[in-house]
Amino acid sequence: MTYQESLVALADPTRRQIFEALAEAPRPVGQLAQDMPVSRPAVSQHLKVLSDAGLVTCRAEGARRIYAVRPEGLAQLRTWLDRHWSKVMARFAEEVNGKDGLDD
Amino acid sequence: MTYQESLVALADPTRRQIFEALAEAPRPVGQLAQDMPVSRPAVSQHLKVLSDAGLVTCRAEGARRIYAVRPEGLAQLRTWLDRHWSKVMARFAEEVNGKDGLDD
DNA sequence: GCTTACGGTAAGTAATGACTTACCAAGAAT
């Protein structure tokens, strides 16, 4: 549920592939596994990581578990990125302007 | 130099700490290592990963190597995130609006 | 010149993590 977990979760290529598939459309585990180069249990394990990070949710539909992306998860990561983005851009502007030449 | 590398680079807590320190202000390696719970060589290795990912650059200043964040690196990650953000939000809107009830 | 500060690289180690197969529980179908 933190941006740290989101970064770890999305750093793995397989997990990113799963996440991107879910961003297209919600899917059950089995269908995800079919399109993936790894076994179904592996997909389940990845889904747990994504779920713990708050990036996906799961709704039961009979025996099927339909996974879907969770906007708030991405939002948190976005917030973190934007905070640093601002910081970096401010610093960059200083650099360009010459840091002591305050006005243009 | 890709968003994938950026994600891997920023997924590690120590590396994130280094990156965030550099986002505050450019620093030489030794100074970074002082504020860090790991050895100087470890910091060097992390800086290599961050550098390969395009997230930081290095300018030599005598014997010192001053590292600084590289805006373009973050920009790439931001672009990727925003692409998916849009996708996720579009999907979320569909969900809320009821997907077949097209207008409100 | 020699010595000290700075930092990258090498080699080895210990922990993490991504994957597999085997197994088990719960719902659907006949």
Place this chain on the structure above:
DNA sequence: ATTCTTGGTAAGTCATTACTTACCGTAAGC
């Protein structure tokens, strides 16, 4: 009721990786 589907969990394995110490090159200071 039993059989088949769906998917989570357990246990074990192999690869990756984050870390350490030791070492080497280069610049600065005396």
